[in-house]
Structure formats: C-alpha cells, structure tokens
Amino acid sequence: MNLKSGYPTLSSPLELSLHKKGLRLTPQRKKVLDLFQRIGTGNHLSAEEVHGHLIQIESKVSLATIYRTLRLLVRMGFLHELELTEGGHRFELLSKDNPDHHHLVCINCGRTEEFESDQVVLAGSKAAESKGFKLIESTLNVRALCPDCI
Numbered sequence: 001m002n003l004k005s006g007y008p009t010l011s012s013p014l015e016l017s018l019h020k021k022g023l024r025l026t027p028q029r030k031k032v033l034d035l036f037q038r039i040g041t042g043n044h045l046s047a048e049e050v051h052g053h054l055i056q057i058e059s060k061v062s063l064a065t066i067y068r069t070l071r072l073l074v075r076m077g078f079l080h081e082l083e084l085t086e087g088g089h090r091f092e093l094l095s096k097d098n099p100d101h102h103h104l105v106c107i108n109c110g111r112t113e114e115f116e117s118d119q120v121v122l123a124g125s126k127a128a129e130s131k132g133f134k135l136i137e138s139t140l141n142v143r144a145l146c147p148d149c150i
C-alpha cells in the first residue's frame with residue numbers, strides 16, 4: 001500500500017505555488033490553466049472565450065466561476081490580465097519565454113497583436129526610477145482599429 005496516498009504530492013510549479021499560499025489546486029483551476037498552456041503564449045482570451053472552451057469539457061461551470069478562477073491565476077502570477085476599456089478584459093499566459101511585450105488592440109473586434117519595444121520598457125523603468133517607484137511591469141496597450149474594422 002502506498003503510504004503517501006491521501007497526501008497531495010506537489011509536483012508542478014502551480015501546485016507548489018498554490019500550496020505555499022494555502023490555496024488548493026481544484027480541478028477547475030487546473031483546467032483553466034491547462035487551456036492557456038495548450039494554446040500557448042501570445043494568445044489573449046476573454047473570460048467568455050475561456051468559458052466557451054471549458055463548457056465543452058465541463059458543462060456545469062458558470063461564467064462567474066471562470067472570472068474568479070482567472071483573477072486568482074492572475075494574482076498568483078500564472079496569467080496576465082489586459083485591461084482594455086471597450087474590449088473588456090483579456091487574459092494570457094505569463095511566461096518567461098514571453099517577456100515584456102506590448103499590445104495593439106482593435107477596440108471594435110478585440111483582435112490583439114503583440115509587439116516588442118525596448119524604448120517603452122526603458123521609458124517605464126526610467127520614469128519609475130526617477131519618482132522612486134518600484135517597477136512591476138512596463139507595458140503599453142495601444143488602442144486602435146484593425147484593417148478589417150477601419
């Protein structure tokens with residue numbers, strides 16, 4: 001008999017991080033994170049889109065639960081939340097392979113393209129430094145209209 005049965009085995013970084021904060025890795029949280037890991041970095045999903053994917057594998061999950069789960073994963077540093085006024089909120093996987101990047105967002109259809117700019121990152125860190133702020137992130141969201149919506 002396995003003596004460890006009944007005890008959670010902490011294997012993945014997510015489980016370790018949740019454990020440290022006294023949070024449980026519920027099947028739901030894992031499913032949401034799995035979805036983002038499956039689609040990979042550079043994809044930006046709204047809560048409605050995440051909900052749409054999840055109800056295909058688990059019909060009972062509510063949109064409110066998806067929102068709570070997404071917010072939690074953001075607080076824990078697994079997802080990044082983009083606050084876009086017209087397009088609502090979108091979420092993406094936070095990854096070391098995908099460092100500071102910026103977003104060009106269509107305010108009409110929500111299409112989101114990424115770009116990189118060292119100048120933006122530098123300007124943010126300089127501004128923070130000059131005012132004595134501790135920098136958390138330095139990203140730019142550009143609101144625009146995509147070619148299909150012009």
Ligand SMILES: [Zn+2]
Pocket residue numbers: 042043044092101102103114
């Ligand atoms: Zn992004």
Ligand SMILES: [Zn+2]
Pocket residue numbers: 106107108109110111145146147148149
């Ligand atoms: Zn558009």
